[in-house]
Amino acid sequence: MGNYRFILSGGGTGGHIYPAIAIANELKQRYPKAEFLFVGAKDKMEMEKVPQAGYKIQGLWISGLQRKLTLKNLMFPIKVISSLIRARKIVKQFMPDVAIGTGGFASGPLLKMAEKVGVPCVLQEQNSYAGITNKLLAGKAEAICVAYDGMERFFPKEKIVKTGNPIRSDLVNLKVGREKAVQFFDLDTSKKTILIIGGSLGARRINQLIEKELGFFEAQGVQLIWQCGKLYYDEYKKHDSESVKVLAFLNRMDCAYVAADIIISRAGAGSVSELCLAGKSVLFIPSPNVAEDHQTKNAEALVSKDAAILLKESELDEKFEAVFLEVMNSKKMQESLGNNIKKMAMPKATEHIVDEIEKLLK
Numbered sequence: 185m186g187n188y189r190f191i192l193s194g195g196g197t198g199g200h201i202y203p204a205i206a207i208a209n210e211l212k213q214r215y216p217k218a219e220f221l222f223v224g225a226k227d228k229m230e231m232e233k234v235p236q237a238g239y240k241i242q243g244l245w246i247s248g249l250q251r252k253l254t255l256k257n258l259m260f261p262i263k264v265i266s267s268l269i270r271a272r273k274i275v276k277q278f279m280p281d282v283a284i285g286t287g288g289f290a291s292g293p294l295l296k297m298a299e300k301v302g303v304p305c306v307l308q309e310q311n312s313y314a315g316i317t318n319k320l321l322a323g324k325a326e327a328i329c330v331a332y333d334g335m336e337r338f339f340p341k342e343k344i345v346k347t348g349n350p351i352r353s354d355l356v357n358l359k360v361g362r363e364k365a366v367q368f369f370d371l372d373t374s375k376k377t378i379l380i381i382g383g384s385l386g387a388r389r390i391n392q393l394i395e396k397e398l399g400f401f402e403a404q405g406v407q408l409i410w411q412c413g414k415l416y417y418d419e420y421k422k423h424d425s426e427s428v429k430v431l432a433f434l435n436r437m438d439c440a441y442v443a444a445d446i447i448i449s450r451a452g453a454g455s456v457s458e459l460c461l462a463g464k465s466v467l468f469i470p471s472p473n474v475a476e477d478h479q480t481k482n483a484e485a486l487v488s489k490d491a492a493i494l495l496k497e498s499e500l501d502e503k504f505e506a507v508f509l510e511v512m513n514s515k516k517m518q519e520s521l522g523n524n525i526k527k528m529a530m531p532k533a534t535e536h537i538v539d540e541i542e543k544l545l546k
């Protein structure tokens with residue numbers, strides 16, 4: 185009993201990988217005998233992060249479609265065909281009871297083939313603006329678990345279930361205490377800590393801002409945990425010091441969220457959902473370079489409830505210091521931002537998604 189087989193696919197960036205890992209962990213808890221296989225894109229983050237979480241993964245030769253005409257784009261049709269052939273083989277060999285897609289180009293070929301072979305599929309869409317892969321797969325999916333209202337614009341209404349985004353359980357129940365969390369980063373427990381997160385890949389414009397404001401932060405007597413991204417680490421590691429911790433990637437987000445007094449962050453869907461659970465004062469700087477400006481929309485959903493502050497990239501030079509100081513110097517504002525953002529949290533999302541998956545198990 186319970187020796188089900190699950191295939192999960194999603195990737196390209198952390199925003200699609202971590203939801204899949206959270207879902208797998210919840211399934212594993214309910215069905216300890218179940219078998220799991222992840223499928224991602226070769227050379228992408230998932231090939232490292234999924235095995236670290238204790239699961240097997242196979243990589244397909246696939247990439248996203250670029251907006252410009254490049255050599256990579258000319259290869260795109262060949263990659264799609266080759267990935268579809270490989271995906272079909274993987275599905276037929278593994279014969280999953282359910283396939284789960286969490287978006288990103290990596291999940292396209294796998295879920296398409298699972299649907300073709302007759303495996304029931306569940307999709308999870310993290311953003312308020314649906315990704316192209318999920319839109320293409322929606323027609324044949326059994327259920328589409330979403331985090332925002334109004335998703336009928338993209339998906340068949342009867343398949344939509346509003347669950348919220350799946351979050352890794354150590355971030356749902358933040359167990360570590362503040363002192364331990366601050367010490368984990370080798371920082372001073374008597375100082376205020378500012379956490380800077382650029383999303384799973386790091387954010388160039390946020391890094392430029394932080395570098396420019398290092399003197400300002402020092403003058404305020406605050407210390408920084410600065411996640412600059414793997415791509416930018418070599419450029420910024422020179423700023424690492426006793427009170428400025430420069431890191432390529434944070435493997436202990438739980439410690440980072442607990443240690444922080446104020447958080448400066450991109451507004452990717454996963455980050456937004458986690459920040460609601462963390463309940464701190466957040467200053468969002470959304471990426472303007474994503475489809476339909478969806479990060480701004482993710483952030484605005486919170487800002488409209490006085491649960492966070494939004495700063496556009498274009499206004500950083502002019503406004504950042506004043507806005508930061510306003511939050512930093514008002515305990516009342518920090519409390520109200522923290523309380524309001526916490527009200528937006530959906531801590532049962534992963535369980536609800538797994539309830540939907542369970543309905544498909546024979």
Ligand SMILES: CC(=O)N[C@H]1[C@@H](OP(=O)(O)OP(=O)(O)OC[C@H]2O[C@@H](n3ccc(=O)[nH]c3=O)[C@H](O)[C@@H]2O)O[C@H](CO)[C@@H](O)[C@@H]1O
Pocket residue numbers: 197198199200202287310311381382383384385411432433434435437451452453454455456458471474479
């Ligand atoms: C540039 C881009 O295309 N961004 C998209 C990408 O964001 P991105 O991949 O940055 O994803 P999210 O903000 O959704 O989530 C980031 C995830 O990475 C984790 N994390 C991050 C940094 C770190 O050092 N350690 C760590 O573990 C966070 O805890 C979180 O779980 O996918 C999101 C979800 O579809 C989209 O909303 C974003 O617009």
